[in-house]
Amino acid sequence: MADFVPPPLWPEIGLEPVPSPEDGLMAACRPFVAAPAHNQALGFPGELVEDWETRAVARLGELLAGNRALRVYLDACVGCGACADKCHFFLGTGDANNMPVARQNLLRAVYCRHFTPAGRLLGPLAGAGRLDRARLDSWYGYFHQCSQCRRCSVFCPMGIDTAELSMAAREIMNSIGLGQKYCNEIIGKVYAIGNNLGLPPPALADTLEGLEEDVRDESGHDVRFPLDVRGAEVLLVTPSADFFAEPHVDGLIGYAKVFHQAGLSWTLSSYASEAANFGLFIGSVEQMRKIALRIRAAALDLGVKRIVFGECGHAWRVAHAFLEELAGPFDFLDPRYPRPQHIAEITADLIRTGGIRLDPDANAGMVVTLHDSCNVARASRMGDEPGGQFTLPREIVRAAVPRFVEMHPDTTHDRTFCCGGGGGLLTDDLIELRIKGARPRMQALKQVVEQDGVTHLCALCAICKSQFTKVLPAYGFDREMMVSLHQLVGQAIRLGTSSL
Amino acid sequence: MAAELAMAAILVVAASALLVGLTLRIVLYARTPAPLPLATTPAPTGRVGAALRVGREIVLFPSLWGADKPLWLAAMLFHLGLALVLARHLRYVIEIPPAWVVALQGPGQLGGILMMAGLVLLGLRRTLIRRVRKISRPTDYGWLLLLLLIGGSGLAMTYRWHTDIIGLKAFLAGLWRLDLVPLPGDPALIAHMVLAAALIALLPVSKLLHGFALVFSPSRASPDSTRLGERRHG
Numbered sequence: 140m141a142d143f144v145p146p147p148l149w150p151e152i153g154l155e156p157v158p159s160p161e162d163g164l165m166a167a168c169r170p171f172v173a174a175p176a177h178n179q180a181l182g183f184p185g186e187l188v189e190d191w192e193t194r195a196v197a198r199l200g201e202l203l204a205g206n207r208a209l210r211v212y213l214d215a216c217v218g219c220g221a222c223a224d225k226c227h228f229f230l231g232t233g234d235a236n237n238m239p240v241a242r243q244n245l246l247r248a249v250y251c252r253h254f255t256p257a258g259r260l261l262g263p264l265a266g267a268g269r270l271d272r273a274r275l276d277s278w279y280g281y282f283h284q285c286s287q288c289r290r291c292s293v294f295c296p297m298g299i300d301t302a303e304l305s306m307a308a309r310e311i312m313n314s315i316g317l318g319q320k321y322c323n324e325i326i327g328k329v330y331a332i333g334n335n336l337g338l339p340p341p342a343l344a345d346t347l348e349g350l351e352e353d354v355r356d357e358s359g360h361d362v363r364f365p366l367d368v369r370g371a372e373v374l375l376v377t378p379s380a381d382f383f384a385e386p387h388v389d390g391l392i393g394y395a396k397v398f399h400q401a402g403l404s405w406t407l408s409s410y411a412s413e414a415a416n417f418g419l420f421i422g423s424v425e426q427m428r429k430i431a432l433r434i435r436a437a438a439l440d441l442g443v444k445r446i447v448f449g450e451c452g453h454a455w456r457v458a459h460a461f462l463e464e465l466a467g468p469f470d471f472l473d474p475r476y477p478r479p480q481h482i483a484e485i486t487a488d489l490i491r492t493g494g495i496r497l498d499p500d501a502n503a504g505m506v507v508t509l510h511d512s513c514n515v516a517r518a519s520r521m522g523d524e525p526g527g528q529f530t531l532p533r534e535i536v537r538a539a540v541p542r543f544v545e546m547h548p549d550t551t552h553d554r555t556f557c558c559g560g561g562g563g564l565l566t567d568d569l570i571e572l573r574i575k576g577a578r579p580r581m582q583a584l585k586q587v588v589e590q591d592g593v594t595h596l597c598a599l600c601a602i603c604k605s606q607f608t609k610v611l612p613a614y615g616f617d618r619e620m621m622v623s624l625h626q627l628v629g630q631a632i633r634l635g636t637s638s639l
Numbered sequence: 640m641a642a643e644l645a646m647a648a649i650l651v652v653a654a655s656a657l658l659v660g661l662t663l664r665i666v667l668y669a670r671t672p673a674p675l676p677l678a679t680t681p682a683p684t685g686r687v688g689a690a691l692r693v694g695r696e697i698v699l700f701p702s703l704w705g706a707d708k709p710l711w712l713a714a715m716l717f718h719l720g721l722a723l724v725l726a727r728h729l730r731y732v733i734e735i736p737p738a739w740v741v742a743l744q745g746p747g748q749l750g751g752i753l754m755m756a757g758l759v760l761l762g763l764r765r766t767l768i769r770r771v772r773k774i775s776r777p778t779d780y781g782w783l784l785l786l787l788l789i790g791g792s793g794l795a796m797t798y799r800w801h802t803d804i805i806g807l808k809a810f811l812a813g814l815w816r817l818d819l820v821p822l823p824g825d826p827a828l829i830a831h832m833v834l835a836a837a838l839i840a841l842l843p844v845s846k847l848l849h850g851f852a853l854v855f856s857p858s859r860a861s862p863d864s865t866r867l868g869e870r871r872h873g
């Protein structure tokens with residue numbers, strides 16, 4: 140498929156003007172539907188069931204009874220439109236249904252019709268509508284044009300989080316046999332093989348050995364990449380893209396160097412060789428739990444004392460906020476440390492205490508800006524203080540490179556724009572959407588490139604890194620601009636020297 | 640006394656609908672499980688902080704401030720005006736109003752004007768900005784119209800067709816004693832009361848519930864406190 144070529148970025152400095160919403164611009168954009176085998180592997184019906192409308196409404200009823208967020212969010216919208224211009228997919232496509240409230244209304248219409256008196260009595264006057272074939276099609280299209288990034292929820296006066304609604308809609312679609320190929324296939328691979336990429340244990344062992352050799356050749360130090368080592372102190376759970384995608388793997392090398400230099404014994408697990416949890420994207424607590432339980436099993440099996448997560452946005456959301464509920468209790472871990480921890484917390488602390496030393500000159504010539512990965516920014520935390528998810532990565536970047544530059548304040552911290560590939564959309568069948576959705580971030584990047592001479596874009600999320608590597612060239616940037624947070628650390632860390 | 644009886648019935652039905660409807664909604668929200676913590680971060684790490692966050696949202700609309708300042712202004716005008724107006728109305732239902740209610744009579748009149756100004760701005764915004772027009776449902780205009788009519792009839796009585804306040808108070812006081820007292824027959828007053836009763840009755844089943852829903856909104860009301868063993872790193 141030839142890649143979509145976007146119109147050039149706005150020539151002015153600043154963020155692009157908000158487009159005027161038009162109907163149907165992205166109506167044809169939809170990801171591939173899952174094959175029966177992919178749905179069945181997750182326990183969903185293989186194909187769209189016959190009585191799908193009835194079953195979908197029934198499933199919505201079940202979800203409403205079990206999830207306060209869904210109920211409250213469906214009720215509370217006043218239609219004020221404060222969220223309307225906050226979604227990167229709306230800003231990048233101009234499609235009216237990509238305004239968060241319009242996206243919500245696709246589901247809210249069905250909720251109104253079946254679960255509220257106003258909808259039952261007034262029908263379309265109250266915005267109610269049946270889940271007919273046309274609406275189901277728009278659900279499939281537009282709930283897969285939401286990366287569940289939660290940016291809209293920051294601005295909504297009721298705190299309505301469209302991500303929750305798009306998760307619920309995807310869960311309902313799965314329950315009637317209308318799954319999305321990319322997500323369901325990947326979850327199937329986790330169950331069958333252990334990770335999203337389908338990398339079997341022997342191949343993983345080979346890869347890690349190769350990395351040990353590479354690092355030895357490059358640095359002269361015997362940095363280990365241990366796999367399935369019983370009794371290690373730390374189990375590192377990281378997105379499988381870290382094992383060979385670029386620049387992810389440079390991040391993995393960075394983690395290994397940090398552990399090496401700090402003298403922490405650690406291991407990866409071939410059973411839980413994936414931090415990502417696509418159960419979140421399809422809104423299925425059961426799938427999320429099944430995937431999370433693999434981490435628990437691996438930690439118990441290997442007898443580790445701490446669990447540490449590598450750079451992955453939504454994985455850290457699931458780990459930080461949900462892990463205890465999904466797969467707890469983690470009382471077998473060392474109670475002196477947060478359960479679980481993020482690698483950036485360890486690195487930042489080691490930098491502060493002098494446990495590792497970084498030499499920014501090793502990254503001479505780099506001017507780095509940071510993309511706050513949205514799941515880290517708006518759905519998790521690092522450190523003990525609210526907002527640590529912003530300060531810790533910045534501390535690390537500043538320690539590792541000669542110059543750090545912030546992007547436009549409306550595009551960082553909790554206002555960060557999604558990369559455009561999160562939430563289960565990182566698939567080639569959605570490439571046009573991904574390129575358009577990245578536009579607001581690219582516009583902000585362009586500004587710091589032109590004004591401050593930024594040379595590199597740093598992120599701490601596997602999906603962001605893959606997405607940016609793919610879409611940067613569409614906007615005239617070099618894909619090599621993309622760096623992992625721990626790549627910067629790995630390049631700057633002083634190995635072997637006394638830490639005094 | 641047929642008109643009085645009808646008005647009494649309307650008010651009792653509306654008040655009961657409000658009380659029952661609101662209670663049912665709140666119980667439903669409170670009882671629906673919220674298994675996963677869904678705070679939009681950065682969020683307070685404790686329950687008290689989270690409650691304060693919700694309180695701030697209810698009183699000051701900080702998220703809206705960050706989103707859209709003209710909208711914040713219109714919303715603030717309307718809600719602040721409404722609060723003043725409601726406080727002012729207490730003197731119609733309390734026989735001997737406390738001093739602060741008396742003191743609020745002047746600001747309450749101003750409140751009526753602020754509220755109407757807010758409504759007009761909200762309505763203009765809904766019709767003039769294409770983005771907002773596109774997401775508006777017929778009922779959104781309906782609520783605006785209803786509120787404008789209630790506010791308009793109220794202002795009309797304040798500034799133009801003064802109504803017999805003493806008679807109104809006597810009627811309402813009578814209701815508490817289950818006693819029908821004659822009600823002043825001004826059309827503006829009757830319209831004002833019937834429309835307000837409709838609004839009150841429909842509140843629990845409409846989007847006007849949003850203030851109560853906000854109390855239960857997981858992205859604002861849940862603390863960011865689930866991670867165990869937080870103390871030291873490294």
Ligand code: SF4
Nearest residue numbers: 226285286288289291
């Ligand atoms: S969650 Fe993100 S992608 Fe989804 S509607 Fe909100 S802003 Fe858009």
Ligand code: SF4
Nearest residue numbers: 216217219220222295
């Ligand atoms: S900001 Fe919130 S209340 Fe306003 S339209 Fe969007 S979702 Fe609805």
Ligand code: SF4
Nearest residue numbers: 452513558561602603
């Ligand atoms: S990939 Fe990154 S930016 Fe995109 S949704 Fe995930 S965390 Fe957010």
